[in-house]
Amino acid sequence: MREYFENITKELFKNIKSNELLIINFDAEESKFVRLNKGKIRQAGSVKQISMTLSLSTKDKRNLKSYVRLNGSFERDISTLIKTLNYLRRELPDLPKDPYMMFSTSVHSTEISSEKQSTSDEVILEHILNSATKLDLVGIFSSGSIYTGLANSLGQKNWHEDYSFSFDYSIYNKNNNAIKLNYSSKKWNKEDYDFILNKGIEKLAILSNPEKKITTGEYRVYLEPSALNEIIDMMAWGGFSYKSNKIGTSPLHLLNKKERKLNELISIDENIKDGLSANFNSDGFIKPEEISMIKKGEFRESLTSPRSSLEYSVVHNAASPSEYPCSIDMRAGSISDDKILETIDKGIYISNLWYLNFSDRNNGRMTGLTRFGCFLVENGKLTAPINTMRFDDSVYSMLGDNLIGLTSSRELLIDSGTYEERSTSSARLPGAIVNNFKMTL
């Protein structure tokens, strides 16, 4: 794939005129997807896809780009791409100048590649299927290489190649209660897989106790890292974006304006260094290794794209055009795992939250539902599964005055999303114990 990328970009740059700049963004993946239901295969297949986005600019600040799907064959693709380039060249003069156009002019080439693991997908899948024979297991196994590249006509080249697999699944009992599990890595280890599954089976046993129906009201809750991640993910719907905070569509705009504060325990970084995403953006800028977005409950730095930097005359930090984080890193607290239940004493243990959305975006208030493995805690012990409950609460309460503490251990959650292509986003975060968590339905 690398050789194909090198050859095709080299040929394209031969066709660039002196007043033009061409940026080429390359994306490819060779993925396998096996979907399971009730421990059996529902659908299984492979996807191979290659695409390039050609972004042609002229010195008078006109720009046009086009995304093209490719075959992977040099002869056939170069002819398609030259046609695309000529189309962009023809259309450019009719377009207005783009006052916010900005691209990297300092050449900074990078390369990150990881080797594919030796265990075949067939061996992994056989093990998974064998482990699921007596389980009601449902989910998806995805694996394969993801390639991201950038080259520009100034001579910059960036390459990011990564192999990984993800098995995102849940196991159900006869009462339709479930535990959600995930095993994602770059190298398969069947002992690790068995360990995660067996822990899940142990937890599922508690779900077999008769369900206790809880009513609306305020509860002390523990949010596992995956549940807290859903709340952080909602905050990221514009919350860390410079532009969204500027125009006021950010759910954190009051935090940004220092009108509100979060609890001092809350510190959140964008940590590219330890994440899985490429360290360059589509304009060729190299991302900082870490950006402190919230520190000790106060807003520090937004994710600022090159376009925003020109629109608002500020310095950018190579954020993507969406200004959305891709590698959340939240500081840990001091509650050890063995003290979680004791600290809750009486309340609810929430493994996952689901389908969050805003009920008052202006004030950071959101709603969502409990899902997968949520338990009543009585006298510091998990006693019974609970019915599905809806919460509706403000981030300034949940992660503000009502935050009791964060756990000292953290989990790395690799996004198993596969819209259009396999995601490379991740989040590393602790669990949280929250008081007066509002259940409304």
Next chain:
Amino acid sequence: MKNEFINQINSYLPNVDYCSFRFVSKYTNVLSVTRNVLEPIEIIEDEGLMVTVIHNGGYGYSATSDLTREGILKATEEAKNWSAFTKGNLIHQPTPPADIINNGKYFTHEQDTWAKESNKDKVDYLYEINKALKSKPTISNWGASFRYNKIETLFTDTNGSKFRQNISYILPQLIACAEYKKEIQTRTYGGHAHARQIGYNFIKDSNLIDTATSIANDAIELSMAPNCPSKKCDALIAPDQMILQIHESIGHPLELDRILGDERNYAGSSFVNLDMFGKYKYGSEKLNISFNPEQESELASYNFDDDGTPAQKKYLIQNGLLKKPIGSFYSAQRAEQDYVACSRATSWNRPPIDRMGNINMEPGDTPLSEMIAAIEDGILLETNNSWSIDDYRNKFQFGCEKGTIIKDGEMRGVVKNPNYRGITKDFWHNLAMVGDESSYSILGTANCGKGEPNQTIFVGHATPSCLFKDIDVFGGE
């Protein structure tokens, strides 16, 4: 050209129990002007092929953007290998269709084609709309865009079926945000609701300058308005919120693959089970819901689904009684139910699954003015901006951009952050009045997410305004 291509790939079909080739070519063009500046124009050209093999008790697929002979043959081998691997491990051994489609066709009717106007003319119109949106100083953010999508599908299989479908749709999107004392309120047009299979004339006929002025004024009024009160009252739900209500609490729970458990790890299950079809009262007598791929210009109209099943209108709920699931040919085999042509994939690179097509609320007989007049204490809810429902599609909470208080049959001023919540099983029984043809609107949303691997797809919903009793409404902070 297309006929040549389909004939060419037809010769690559392997000698197996069943194989289909589904070629998809997608073209997307998005023009956006935000705060009076043209954003980078999006042009996306995407094409590839999905090979599906059913052989000797196995099933597999392989999708490739390599459309050379070698690429297609390699993908076919991979699909055969998956089919061999899955033999004996499948949750259901699919039986392929026996019917043959002879050169089937479907084309969206575009009165004016997208290419009829130049990019420059379209951008100039977007500048004009921006000007109307930024009508007052308190408008803090504004923008407008036009999205055009064209999806061509060529299908051929070892049964000898062949069809070609060209679906194109247009989505105008307008946004205006107003700020008053650090309170920011947003009004939109288009985004979640107004996608149609229609020509560029739709843009011209939609009177977007007036719409821009209207939503900007709404945003300003809302930024100064009180919060929606918390109470139980009548809710008159406008079509651009009704589509979300239908989508989340009827469309998704009736998807047969959810009922069969396929989505339990991701998009969720359903409170509906197989025993309920033909017996369960889903709502009041006034509730009539159809799967209708035949509705002219609606977003998900087509003649064939992605498995090649011929599409026709069928009732899912009639006079409140649950009749049929949204289940495809293959899902129906698993559940021994009747099927609808709902097997759809987002593109060539994802396998088809059970999807909503056009899921429509059939119009009733009450004019909008009569519904308003019948309300003693209620609220008019317009334009969805928040959606959340549990994984069994029961406990929902939806938010709207604009609420208008109705007292004794009269509109009495707007309220901000109108939200409402309820439980699906109860909610549809509170349907008291269904609007007539005059409020019936053909709408659609372009981004419905589901499936593993994940897929977004466009779905249509046509509906009139509807009146519900005893709804739990509330506001923001």
